[in-house]
Amino acid sequence: MAAAYDSNNIFAKILRGEIPSKKVHESAHSLAFLDINPLAPVHVLVIPKGAYVDFDDFSARAPDAEIADYVKAIGDTARKVGVDADGYRLLSNCGANANQEVPHLHVHIFGGRMLGRMLKRDGE
Ligand code: AMP
Numbered sequence: 001m002a003a004a005y006d007s008n009n010i011f012a013k014i015l016r017g018e019i020p021s022k023k024v025h026e027s028a029h030s031l032a033f034l035d036i037n038p039l040a041p042v043h044v045l046v047i048p049k050g051a052y053v054d055f056d057d058f059s060a061r062a063p064d065a066e067i068a069d070y071v072k073a074i075g076d077t078a079r080k081v082g083v084d085a086d087g088y089r090l091l092s093n094c095g096a097n098a099n100q101e102v103p104h105l106h107v108h109i110f111g112g113r114m115l116g117r118m119l120k121r122d123g124e
Contacts, residue, residue: 002057002095003103011047011104025080029066030073032080032109041112042083046074052105054094074107083111089118 006012014021014033021033024044035043048070052058058067078084088111093100 002053005051005053005057006103007051009102009104011045011102011106012051015047015049025073025077027069027073027076029069032073032077035108040110040115042081042088042110044077044081044109045106046070046077046109047104047106053103054100054105055092056094058105074109078109078111081109081111083109086111089115 010019013019015031023031023033025032025046029049030046031049032044032046035045048058048062048066050058050062050066052062058070062070074090078088088109091108091110092106
């Protein structure tokens with residue numbers, strides 16, 4: 001279960017316009033912007049505008065309209081930045097074992113190069 005939502009997290013501040021972001025796409029319930037420290041030639045974050053800590057919280061509490069909007073916004077963003085043709089990776093860190101740093105749900109879109117295997121095996 002997710003912890004309580006912290007309205008001072010950095011993405012909440014972006015949503016309130018308190019700190020800048022490089023917007024890529026916006027829909028009724030979702031916002032996409034460039035990751036500040038990109039790990040691939042294309043690295044975009046897509047977040048719901050609602051206050052959800054992580055995927056667990058969102059999938060448990062969000063209304064269907066917000067879930068539908070978010071899924072569509074992720075696909076629309078990928079097409080907008082042009083990674084649909086060659087392929088891309090979606091990743092969402094959820095909680096402690098996944099090393100989630102910002103406690104507001106976000107899906108990373110990675111693309112623009114071959115991304116390799118999704119995870120290293122133990123001992124590699
Ligand atoms: P995660 O580890 O999945 O929580 O990833 C958090 C991501 O947020 C990292 O890839 C950071 O580079 C990114 N990030 C942190 N602060 C900002 C910011 N102000 N604007 C854009 N991306 C950010």
